Amino acid sequence: MTIHRNLIGGAPAGEDGRPNINPSDTTDVVGLYARATADDARAACAAARAAFPAWSRSGPMQRHTILKTAAAEIAARKDELGTLLAREEGKTRAEGIGEALRASQIMEFFAGEALRLTGDLVPSVRPGVEVAVTREPVGVVGVITPWNFPIAIPAWKLAPALCYGNTVVFKPAELVPGSAWALVDILHRAGLPDGVLNLVMGTGAEVGQVLLDSPDVDALTFTGSVPTGRRAAAACAQHMRKMQLEMGGKNPLVVLDDADLETAVECAVNGAFYSTGQRCTASSRLIVTAGIHDAFVAAVVERLRGLTVDHALKEGTHIGPVVDERQLAGDLSYIDLGRQEGAHLAFGGERLDRATPGFYLQPALFTECSNTMRICREEIFGPVAAVIRVRDYDEALAVANDTPFGLSAGICTTALKHATHFRRNARAGMVMVNLPTAGVDFHVPFGGCKGSSYGPREQGRYAAEFFTTVKTAYLAA
Ligand code: NAD
Numbered sequence: 001m002t003i004h005r006n007l008i009g010g011a012p013a014g015e016d017g018r019p020n021i022n023p024s025d026t027t028d029v030v031g032l033y034a035r036a037t038a039d040d041a042r043a044a045c046a047a048a049r050a051a052f053p054a055w056s057r058s059g060p061m062q063r064h065t066i067l068k069t070a071a072a073e074i075a076a077r078k079d080e081l082g083t084l085l086a087r088e089e090g091k092t093r094a095e096g097i098g099e100a101l102r103a104s105q106i107m108e109f110f111a112g113e114a115l116r117l118t119g120d121l122v123p124s125v126r127p128g129v130e131v132a133v134t135r136e137p138v139g140v141v142g143v144i145t146p147w148n149f150p151i152a153i154p155a156w157k158l159a160p161a162l163c164y165g166n167t168v169v170f171k172p173a174e175l176v177p178g179s180a181w182a183l184v185d186i187l188h189r190a191g192l193p194d195g196v197l198n199l200v201m202g203t204g205a206e207v208g209q210v211l212l213d214s215p216d217v218d219a220l221t222f223t224g225s226v227p228t229g230r231r232a233a234a235a236c237a238q239h240m241r242k243m244q245l246e247m248g249g250k251n252p253l254v255v256l257d258d259a260d261l262e263t264a265v266e267c268a269v270n271g272a273f274y275s276t277g278q279r280c281t282a283s284s285r286l287i288v289t290a291g292i293h294d295a296f297v298a299a300v301v302e303r304l305r306g307l308t309v310d311h312a313l314k315e316g317t318h319i320g321p322v323v324d325e326r327q328l329a330g331d332l333s334y335i336d337l338g339r340q341e342g343a344h345l346a347f348g349g350e351r352l353d354r355a356t357p358g359f360y361l362q363p364a365l366f367t368e369c370s371n372t373m374r375i376c377r378e379e380i381f382g383p384v385a386a387v388i389r390v391r392d393y394d395e396a397l398a399v400a401n402d403t404p405f406g407l408s409a410g411i412c413t414t415a416l417k418h419a420t421h422f423r424r425n426a427r428a429g430m431v432m433v434n435l436p437t438a439g440v441d442f443h444v445p446f447g448g449c450k451g452s453s454y455g456p457r458e459q460g461r462y463a464a465e466f467f468t469t470v471k472t473a474y475l476a477a
Contacts, residue, residue: 089147168197337374
């Protein structure tokens, strides 16, 4: 099997090919991917530093053309890339193709942004002086990504980084090197000069840590868990380095008595269980008022009964496997914990056997939960949701906000007053009304508050806040 190698200074690097295993079928090796060392990561940082002066002065047309070329190739290969993604991560093929298409849209958006960069020329308060306010690239950007969106998250970090003239050292999650490698290969062949984009595949402890420690890294954009995010924050503070951290969630979906039941059930099932519940925006807490509670639970259980959990590439599969053995063990231990805490397991929660050896888990729905239970406070990151019964809207809002996280919050209601009040008062970076908490657009900001996010928003035009720095120049003529 060919070894897919790292990319450092424009050259392939690394011989140590590790198998990338399919979670739907552990006998299927998706490919061999070179594991970078700490020295490789340091070399990548140095290469990005060396490439920065020229790339930062490259014209917007060059950046536009490269991103547009990459967008077109991703779109043309969306089926193949989506299949690769589904094979290495375990989301369904349809979800994988959708994600590949999303990566293309993001590239296309930032191809346009490269040509839309503007500044301000303003008269100074001093006669005869003009003030120019411009945006400049930050420098070398370290990019560290999680496994759950193997192509979309890298795309929404790499595209703005390159669009605004930064150079990059990219470390994807160990479990999903395939999508990352393909994306970097496409961007590289689209015309990026050597050293502008460097790929180092490897562990967080060895390769990721170099990105945290390197004095060559000027800004760090990280998506992953809260503990790693805290570590990244401490390192960035130590270096006085700009940072953007996107972390976990424990997202509430409020369902009120006046909700349209079908809409509420669709939002809950999609938000909590699609993509195997492995989304930072997943609706893991379903907060339901008493009048609709029983009908809602019965309808959700009915829907869950109709979902097929199977091989991600199989026609008719609704929910693919959990990403790996470790994550599955974690999900199962939370399911045990929920039982011990006194929640009622209304559906699912057991490991499933399928024709191929994989990490299959029947989606789990807990009822009779209290918001103080650990299954309601800690991010599980699997197909597990907890229903919390509340009296009325006021209690629902209080419970929704009673969490250390603040990424996404949803409400299902037909009352404008509740929808409006919730939009204004939910403590979350993103609010969804009659929509699942997961599933966002690519041209508007993404991010949260409290323990979920730190630093400027990702995506859309707001991405410029992180990927550029503002210069104010005074000119006397
Ligand atoms: P993780 O924190 O284990 O790993 C994330 C990345 O950090 C990986 O690339 C990993 O190798 C790297 N890493 C680990 N230790 C490191 C170290 N010492 N130094 C530098 N890098 C290190 O997270 P994960 O399990 O890959 O992803 C799941 C988490 O990501 C969940 O908490 C989920 O909510 C979160 N997530 C958040 C968003 C968001 O936008 N808010 C999106 C997707 C996923």
